[in-house]
Amino acid sequence: MTPTTYKEPTARGYYGQFGGAFIPEMLYPNVEELRDNYLTILADPEFQREYQQLLRDFVGRPTPLFEAKRLSKKYNTRIFLKREDLCHTGAHKVNNTVGQILLAQRLGKTRIIAETGAGQHGVATATVCALMGMECIVYMGSVDMERQRPNVERMRLLGAEVRPATSGSQTLKDATNEAIRDWISNPVDTHYIIGSVVGPHPYPDLVARLQSIISEEMRKQLLEKTGSELPQYVVACVGGGSNAAGAFYHFLDEPSVQLIAVEAAGHGITSGHSAATSVLGKPGIIHGSRTLLMQDEDGQITEPYSLSAGLDYPGIGPLHAYLAAEGRARFISIEDETALRAVAECSRLEGIIPALETAHALAALGELGAGPNDVVVINLSGRGDKDLETYMKYADSIK
Amino acid sequence: MRKPRNLRALGVTLRAYCGNLIMNNRIQQAFQKQDKKLLNVYFTAGYPRLHDTVPVLKALTAAGADLIEIGMPFSDPLADGPVIQQSSTVALQNGMNMRVLFTQLKDIRNEVPETPILLMGYLNPVMQFGVENFCREAAAAGVDGVILPDLPLDDYVDEYQEIFRRYNLKPVFLITPQTAPARIRRIDELTDSFLYLVSGPGTTGGANTQAEGVQDAYFQRIEDMQLRNPRLIGFGIADKASFQHACQYAEGAIIGSALIKALDGVDDAPAAASRFVSSVLN
Ligand SMILES: Cc1ncc(COP(=O)(O)O)c(C=O)c1O
Numbered sequence: 001m002t003p004t005t006y007k008e009p010t011a012r013g014y015y016g017q018f019g020g021a022f023i024p025e026m027l028y029p030n031v032e033e034l035r036d037n038y039l040t041i042l043a044d045p046e047f048q049r050e051y052q053q054l055l056r057d058f059v060g061r062p063t064p065l066f067e068a069k070r071l072s073k074k075y076n077t078r079i080f081l082k083r084e085d086l087c088h089t090g091a092h093k094v095n096n097t098v099g100q101i102l103l104a105q106r107l108g109k110t111r112i113i114a115e116t117g118a119g120q121h122g123v124a125t126a127t128v129c130a131l132m133g134m135e136c137i138v139y140m141g142s143v144d145m146e147r148q149r150p151n152v153e154r155m156r157l158l159g160a161e162v163r164p165a166t167s168g169s170q171t172l173k174d175a176t177n178e179a180i181r182d183w184i185s186n187p188v189d190t191h192y193i194i195g196s197v198v199g200p201h202p203y204p205d206l207v208a209r210l211q212s213i214i215s216e217e218m219r220k221q222l223l224e225k226t227g228s229e230l231p232q233y234v235v236a237c238v239g240g241g242s243n244a245a246g247a248f249y250h251f252l253d254e255p256s257v258q259l260i261a262v263e264a265a266g267h268g269i270t271s272g273h274s275a276a277t278s279v280l281g282k283p284g285i286i287h288g289s290r291t292l293l294m295q296d297e298d299g300q301i302t303e304p305y306s307l308s309a310g311l312d313y314p315g316i317g318p319l320h321a322y323l324a325a326e327g328r329a330r331f332i333s334i335e336d337e338t339a340l341r342a343v344a345e346c347s348r349l350e351g352i353i354p355a356l357e358t359a360h361a362l363a364a365l366g367e368l369g370a371g372p373n374d375v376v377v378i379n380l381s382g383r384g385d386k387d388l389e390t391y392m393k394y395a396d397s398i399k
Numbered sequence: 400m401r402k403p404r405n406l407r408a409l410g411v412t413l414r415a416y417c418g419n420l421i422m423n424n425r426i427q428q429a430f431q432k433q434d435k436k437l438l439n440v441y442f443t444a445g446y447p448r449l450h451d452t453v454p455v456l457k458a459l460t461a462a463g464a465d466l467i468e469i470g471m472p473f474s475d476p477l478a479d480g481p482v483i484q485q486s487s488t489v490a491l492q493n494g495m496n497m498r499v500l501f502t503q504l505k506d507i508r509n510e511v512p513e514t515p516i517l518l519m520g521y522l523n524p525v526m527q528f529g530v531e532n533f534c535r536e537a538a539a540a541g542v543d544g545v546i547l548p549d550l551p552l553d554d555y556v557d558e559y560q561e562i563f564r565r566y567n568l569k570p571v572f573l574i575t576p577q578t579a580p581a582r583i584r585r586i587d588e589l590t591d592s593f594l595y596l597v598s599g600p601g602t603t604g605g606a607n608t609q610a611e612g613v614q615d616a617y618f619q620r621i622e623d624m625q626l627r628n629p630r631l632i633g634f635g636i637a638d639k640a641s642f643q644h645a646c647q648y649a650e651g652a653i654i655g656s657a658l659i660k661a662l663d664g665v666d667d668a669p670a671a672a673s674r675f676v677s678s679v680l681n
Contacts, residue, residue: 012553022522024478024548025573026597028582167484173475180477185601187577285523285549286475298496299527300474 006252006319006328007208013201016325018318021200023288026184030192031288033107035202041106042099042209054098055213058131059088061095063214065221065377070349077370080225081352081380082218084243091355091382092211092243093124097193099210101128104191111135111190115165115179117144117172117239118310118357119151120382121195126160136160139178141171144309151386169303171312172239176287196240197317200288204245204317211246218377219250231375233368235260237361238331239275239310241317243381248329258330261320262364264306265333273305276333277316278324286315292324307336307390310357310382332367334360340397343384355382356390425515425543426569426592429465430629430650437651438642438679439466439631440658441519442672443486444503445495446472451668452495452503453510458669460514462676465651466631467511468546471500471520478548480604482656486663497528501536508541517544517571531562538566544592546571552589560589571595576617580624587626596621596632596649604656607635618648639679654679 006015013019013035023031041047055061063083072079084092097114104112112134116122122138129136138155142164145152155162165174176198183192197204197211219229234251236244238261251257266274274280281292286301294302294314306312316324323329334342339356342363347353354362358381370376384391391398429437440459444452456467472487472495479487507516518537525533525547537545545568550559555570563570569592574583576599587594596618599609607614621630632645633653645652661675662668 020554021551022549022554023551025578026478026575026600026602029575029577029579167488168474177475177477181480181602184478185605187575187600282527284527285521287477288549293523295523295527297527299524300491301523 006323007249009201009205013205015318015322017283018289018291018321018325019201019204020290021288022285022290023200024184026187027180027200027288030183030187031200034206037107038103038202038206041103047102047106050102051099055095059094059098060086061213062217062221063087065218065225067225068350071346071365074349075365075370076372078375079365080222080231080375080377081350082214082247082377084214084379084381085352085354085358085383089120089124089127090385091120091124092214092246092379093121093195094127095213095246096195096207096210096242097121097124097128100191100193100206101132101134104134104193105132107191109189109191111137111186112193113137113139113179113182113190114193114195115139115172115175116195117141117175117312118308118355119144119148119155119386120310120355122160122162123151123154123158125193125195126155126158129160130158137182138162139165139175139182141165141169141175143170144172144175147390148309148386149389171309173286173301173304173314180287196242197245197319198240198287198289198315204289204319207242208245208249208319211242212249214243214246214379215248215250218247222375222377226375230254230257231377233258233260233370233374233376234379235262235361235364235368235376236379237262237311237357237381238316238320239313239357240315241320243379245317245319247377247379252328259323259328260364260368261323261329261331262360263331263333264308264311264339264360265335266305266307268335269333275304275306275311275313277314278331279333281315289315289318291315291318292321308339308356308360310355311360332364334363337397338363340394343391344398352380353384354380355384356387358382424567424569424592425513426466426517429515430593433650436646437465437631438463438676439468439633439651439653440464440676441468441470441653441655442658442662443470443472443483443490444500445490445493446486446659447489447662447665447668449493449495449499450503452500453507454669455662455672456507457510458673459676460511462673463680464514464676466515466517468517468519468653468655469500471497471518471524473521473524476521478602480602480656482604482659486659497524497533501540504540504542515543516541517546518542519546522547522549530559534562534566534568537568542568544569544571546595548573552585556589573597574621576600583621583624583626587628590628592628593650594626594628594630595653596630598632598634598636598645601634603634605635615648622648642679
């Protein structure tokens with residue numbers, strides 16, 4: 001049976017068989033408080049007024065929808081780039097942190113924690129904490145602290161404390177574990193600003209709603225530029241899946257729009273060094289959510305790999321697991337090398353240096369099968385400044 | 400009653416079923432004949448070495464532990480502090496998994512007939528093993544109870560309760576200082592073994608950082624609720640003093656991380672386990 005809407009989970013937070021809230025009792029009161037209040041707060045006109053104002057004056061929204069003429073020519077289709085890289089702090093992540101900090105204030109919280117992979121969510125969290133004068137602690141895997149060093153320095157400059165996560169593969173999964181343990185230890189004054197559409201209900205729905213501004217704007221801008229609100233393709237990369245959820249949201253229930261989710265294949269799907277969860281994952285529980293998960297036959301979570309810190313995660317948001325299971329979204333995976341070539345292509349053809357995460361979405365252009373009359377929107381989730389060291393290191397691949 | 404799949408399952412099912420009727424579970428017996436405060440100890444299966452599980456278990460009971468929790472190691476134990484995380488990592492590297500654990504426990508009831516044994520771990524490995532398989536194997540080994548901190552109450556009621564009952568496995572749920580009174584009542588209703596009182600905010604092994612009196616007020620508040628199940632206090636109980644303090648407010652207490660620490664780097668894990676229990680009880 002085709003559901004009437006893909007957007008909304010059930011009262012217990014399920015999208016089909018995926019979602020829920022698998023949390024230890026220590027987290028229950030916090031998560032319950034959030035669950036009981038988030039929809040009311042989000043619908044409150046005063047919240048909306050403040051949120052929209054900050055999105056406009058602080059973040060710089062609406063972000064442009066840019067027609068990429070030279071890329072269009074190369075791929076013989078009509079390509080638009082949704083310029084989330086032009087958001088303040090350089091990625092879509094800030095749409096979510098602006099909303100969640102306002103939510104945290106209304107819940108009476110005074111201390112903010114977050115996890116980060118690429119550092120973009122950490123920077124976006126540190127930024128809104130500075131704006132609101134709140135204490136901010138960001139957990140980041142030691143490996144990621146090394147490969148995304150500029151973002152570590154930005155967070156510190158903004159007044160946040162960056163705590164290294166040293167367990168496991170020392171990447172995003174482990175940073176998330178540490179943030180959750182912090183929340184267990186600080187159950188009263190702390191709000192956890194999760195950075196993607198992952199975690200226990202209501203986080204996946206909360207973050208999707210806060211990111212949905214992306215597709216809301218896309219529809220208006222497409223109408224203006226193409227005469228129709230609906231494109232044939234919407235393409236986004238998926239780590240946890242927040243920029244994809246935001247880009248897909250207002251198209252989820254429009255069956256004519258093909259949704260393309262792009263995962264990181266790392267060194268290759270079968271190489272043992274990959275983060276392509278939709279291919280390699282089985283249903284399981286990670287960070288409080290039942291979703292597709294990379295795990296061994298004993299149910300131990302396996303270490304993912306991607307050159308891109310923001311896609312280096314062994315799960316995907318439950319909404320995306322559902323879209324994959326239902327066939328509503330098509331999942332493509334892109335290897336490190338291919339993503340690096342897409343960095344060069346976008347830089348040289350359009351004058352935009354994309355983030356390494358975003359480059360995975362751009363690299364999918366070659367696999368879409370879009371025709372000359374089709375309209376393709378790629379969510380340009382972030383800019384590449386943070387990845388400069390990586391790009392220098394792999395200069396040969398980028399040539 | 401559901402139709403059992405094979406003869407072995409039939410045996411287990413019948414035993415469990417009769418057990419429900421005429422004989423209660425070892426956990427309940429331990430509390431019924433209780434004439435002193437109970438010491439419940441947690442240790443990680445396959446730690447410090449793969450085949451230490453059974454020798455350590457025997458040493459703990461011989462030294463006077465009243466209940467045993469065997470930790471099933473998980474790669475991402477969210478509710479655990481660094482000590483149990485580390486022991487889990489070592490155990491997994493040693494090759495511990497559910498199948499190995501059940502093989503190790505196969506004859507445990509010949510050697511440790513009465514002490515209640517509980518399995519503690521996270522939901523994902525249990526789900527992958529299969530909940531019914533897990534319960535069948537656990538019951539066959541003589542396990543009495545299961546603690547899965549990330550199993551939501553509603554999911555337990557909808558999907559697990561019936562299976563647990565069929566195998567006479569008692570679930571144990573956690574209560575924290577933040578758990579609302581109505582929820583405590585509901586947990587009490589769903590329990591017929593004991594309630595696991597988490598001593599304060601934090602993961603396992605954390606020190607008590609609460610202001611003086613806060614923790615005692617919480618223990619007292621729970622005691623005043625006159626719940627139907629006995630209570631054991633855990634998290635941060637590390638030695639004789641903290642054990643005895645906790646016992647003022649409950650039928651006993653649970654020690655985990657402190658024992659794991661005592662096993663770290665020793666040659667003779669059973670001897671160290673035995674010494675540790677003696678240091679708490681004597
Ligand atoms: C620019 C950019 N795009 C995408 C992602 C991946 O996250 P998500 O899948 O939640 O959008 C990140 C994460 O750090 C990012 O920085």
